[in-house]
Amino acid sequence: AQTVTQSQPEMSVQEAETVTLSCTYDTSESDYYLFWYKQPPSRQMILVIRQEAYKQQNATENRFSVNFQKAAKSFSLKISDSQLGDAAMYFCAYRGLYNQGGKLIFGQGTELSVKP
């Protein structure tokens, strides 16, 4: 069974600085999809960025980018020029091709705080 691990329960960053959130996963599949979701205090789950495992190029969305290391099964999220609005819980998620109905498997989450 696939698992997703986020080893940093909490992280803190100064406004305008850069922070990296870690995520590792375990799978025997060769093709899959990885996601980062943001959950602010409102509880709304918001997609931040996604990566297809067959693509070597790391995904980028404005200030958010990933470092995808397929051999190491690592999928970290880098937030540049951190803003107060980035403060939230961040979840790493995995979707395999043959998972139950395309379900997402989530890590435990990393609580990010941004200091002004």
Next chain:
Amino acid sequence: NAGVTQTPKFRILKIGQSMTLQCTQDMNHNYMYWYRQDPGMGLKLIYYSVGAGITDKGEVPNGYNVSRSTTEDFPLRLELAAPSQTSVYFCASDELGTRMNTEAFFGQGTRLTVV
């Protein structure tokens, strides 16, 4: 465009009571899911549906039931509520299909406390 709507947002139940969490989506998505989120944990799949009339169990289905009579609605039924069901519940929908990198859209969650 409302997206995924869950009701209620908060609820307190007594042990042994039953309730239904409502979920509706207006994006014509075939795939719908119910997850629960416990403190310090990620979301875990309770039940899912790949289309009207088709449902299946996820990782933690015990104590719950679902139905999918229409594409839009996917209610979650709690029978005989227990303290272990205290959690935040999320409904989600997704279009999936031939592409698997699609975005799952989530409702705003229901915080349920069983006392």
